[in-house]
Amino acid sequence: MRLGMIGLGRMGANLVRRLGKAGIGAVVWDRDPAAVAALAAEGAEAASDVADLVRRLAPPRAVWVMLPAGDATEGALLELAQILSPGDVAIDGGNGMWKDAERRGAMLREKGLDFLDIGTSGGVWGLARGYCLMIGGPAEPVARLDPVFRALAPGEGAASPTPGRDAGADPRPPNGYVHCGPNGAGHFTKMVHNAIEYGMMQAMAEGLELLHAHDAQLPVPDIAEAWRRGSVVASWLLDLTAQALAHDGELSGFTGRVGDSGEGRWAVQAAIESAVPAPVLSAALYARFRSRQDGPFADRALSAMRNAFGGHLEPK
Numbered sequence: 001m002r003l004g005m006i007g008l009g010r011m012g013a014n015l016v017r018r019l020g021k022a023g024i025g026a027v028v029w030d031r032d033p034a035a036v037a038a039l040a041a042e043g044a045e046a047a048s049d050v051a052d053l054v055r056r057l058a059p060p061r062a063v064w065v066m067l068p069a070g071d072a073t074e075g076a077l078l079e080l081a082q083i084l085s086p087g088d089v090a091i092d093g094g095n096g097m098w099k100d101a102e103r104r105g106a107m108l109r110e111k112g113l114d115f116l117d118i119g120t121s122g123g124v125w126g127l128a129r130g131y132c133l134m135i136g137g138p139a140e141p142v143a144r145l146d147p148v149f150r151a152l153a154p155g156e157g158a159a160s161p162t163p164g165r166d167a168g169a170d171p172r173p174p175n176g177y178v179h180c181g182p183n184g185a186g187h188f189t190k191m192v193h194n195a196i197e198y199g200m201m202q203a204m205a206e207g208l209e210l211l212h213a214h215d216a217q218l219p220v221p222d223i224a225e226a227w228r229r230g231s232v233v234a235s236w237l238l239d240l241t242a243q244a245l246a247h248d249g250e251l252s253g254f255t256g257r258v259g260d261s262g263e264g265r266w267a268v269q270a271a272i273e274s275a276v277p278a279p280v281l282s283a284a285l286y287a288r289f290r291s292r293q294d295g296p297f298a299d300r301a302l303s304a305m306r307n308a309f310g311g312h313l314e315p316k
Contacts, residue, residue, distance in 0.1 A: 001024055001025075001147055001148065002024065002025040002026060002027060002045075002057060002058070003016075003019060003024060003025075003026050003027075003062050003063075003064055003148060004026070004027045004028075004029075004047075004053045004054065004056075004057050004061065004062065004063035004064065005026050005027070005028045005029075005044075005063075005064050005066060006028075006029055006030070006050060006053065006063065006064070006065045006066065006067065006076050007030060007065060007066035007067040007072075007076075007094075008028055008029075008030035008032070008035040008036065008038075008039060008066075009030075009035075009066065009067075010123075010124055011066050011093075011094075011120065011123075011126070012030070012064075012066030012067075012093075013035065013038070013039060014124070014126055014127040015064070015066065015093070015120075015126070015131070015152060016028055016039055016044055017039075017042065017127055018126070018127050018130070018131070018151065018152055019148065019151055019152065020042065020043055020044065021151075022147075022151035024147065024148060024151055025043075025044070025045065026039075026044045026045070027044070027045045027046075027047050027053050027056045027057055028040070028044045028045065028046060028047065028053070029046075029047040029048075029049060029050060029052070029053045050076065050079050050080065050083070051083055054080070054083050054084060059085055059087060059088060060085075060087040060088055060089070060144070061084060061085070061088040061089070062088070062089045062091065062141075062145055062148070063080055063084070063088070063089075063090050063091065064091040064093055065077060065080070065090065065091060065092050065093065065094070066093045066094055066120075067094055068094060069094050069095050069096045069097060069100075069261070069262060073092055073094055073096060074100075074104075077090055077092065077104055077108075077115075080113075081107065081108055081111055081113065084111075084113050085112075086111070086112030086113065087112065087113075087114075088113055088114070089113065089114040089115065089116060089141040089144075089145070090108060090113060090114070090115050090116075091115075091116045091117075091118055092104070092115070092116070092117050092118070092187075093118045093119075093120045094120075095119070095187075095190065095191075095194070095261055095262060095263055096117060096187050097187065097191075097262070097266055098117070098136075098184040098185075098186075098187040098188035098191060098266070099184065100187075101115075101117035101136060101183050101184045101186065101187045102183050102184035104117075104183070105117070105137065105182070105183030105184070106183075114137065114138055114140070114141040115137055115183055116135060116136065116137035116141060116142065116145075116183075116186070117135075117136040117137060117183055117184060117185075117186040117187045118133055118134065118135050118136070118186050119133070119134035119135075119186050119187055119189055119190020119191075119193065120132075120133060120134075120190070121133075121134070121190065121193060126152075129154055129158070130152065130153050130154030130155060130158060130176055131152045131153060131154070131176070132153070132154070132176050132177065133149055133152060133153055133176065133177035133178070134177075134178055134180050134185075134186045134187075134189040134190050134193065135149070135177065135178065135179045135180060135186045136179075136180050136181055136182060136183050136184055136185035136186030136187060136188070136189075137182065137183050137186065138182070138183075139179070142179050146172075149172070149177045150175060150177070152177070153175050153176035153177040154175070154176040155175055155176065156174050156175055158176060159174075161174070162174070188270075190263065191263040191266050191267050191270070192267055193263075194261075194263035194264060194267070195263060195264050195267030195268070195278070195281045195284075195285075196281070197237075198260075198264045198281060198284035198285060198288070199280040199281050199283075199284045200235075200237060201237065201284070202280075202283070202284035202287050203280075204233070204237065204238065204241060208220060208224070208241070211223060220245060220249060221242070221245035221246055221249045224238065224241055224242040224245050225242050225245075225246070227242075228242055256291055257291050257292050258287075258288045258291040258292070259288070259292075260285065260288050260289075264281065264284065264285040264288070265285060267281055267285075268281060268282050268285055
């Protein structure tokens with residue numbers, strides 16, 4: 001089995017490398033020739049463009065697009081729609097909008113092509129730890145590409161068995177990948193996953209700030225290190241935070257301006273459309289917006305009001 005990979009950034013390149021470790025080859029292309037050359041030196045097969053990548057794969061083909069959401073992914077899938085053959089499958093493994101996945105699945109079905117939207121979690125650590133995959137699309141190509149997903153996923157050893165889980169249940173989730181449903185379900189699941197991540201990160205950050213502000217000058221790096229062992233909040237996220245604090249207890253190398261790649265916004269929109277209360281997810285998203293402001297107008301307005309009704313001056 002071989003896979004085509006379009007987009008060789010931090011995620012796409014490492015997906016190819018992890019597949020290679022499992023003996024699954026890849027034909028690769030990126031608009032950056034250096035990225036293609038780097039993977040070719042590691043054993044991948046280089047393509048000169050998207051059409052060449054498709055020619056180098058035997059049918060039924062599987063081509064994974066790992067590009068930023070939006071125009072880049074849309075353009076790549078539209079190009080693939082013109083040159084793939086019936087029975088081939090196109091995959092969007094980026095952080096796409098779930099409604100786009102529904103639309104793209106319908107568009108590709110009209111041409112006899114299958115489409116999978118795969119939420120891919122693991123970040124820069126995925127090469128070593130494996131990737132959690134949330135898959136949306138028809139069952140047949142999901143089953144056919146199972147060796148690919150199994151190779152990319154962390155495997156059962158990544159976590160202890162869940163007590164009470166039926167031994168006859170789907171064996172894929174304990175390995176770290178799940179078929180969530182039809183097109184759109186994979187990206188919807190990943191969207192919710194990332195929104196939860198926003199909330200967890202915000203709660204941890206606020207708690208650490210509260211520790212940092214205590215008059216007793218608490219040893220925040222040591223507290224984070226202790227929490228990693230046996231506490232209810234122990235997690236991989238805490239592990240990474242403890243590493244950062246061990247390197248610099250004041251985190252002075254960071255400005256505190258926190259970006260967002262879209263999933264948090266989409267999740268809040270979905271919550272509104274579904275009338276599902278999501279105050280934590282919403283607050284975490286708004287906190288990221290606030291982090292990018294320098295002396296925001298709202299804060300200046302508050303100061304002006306306080307001065308107007310009470311004569312309160314801004315602290316120096």
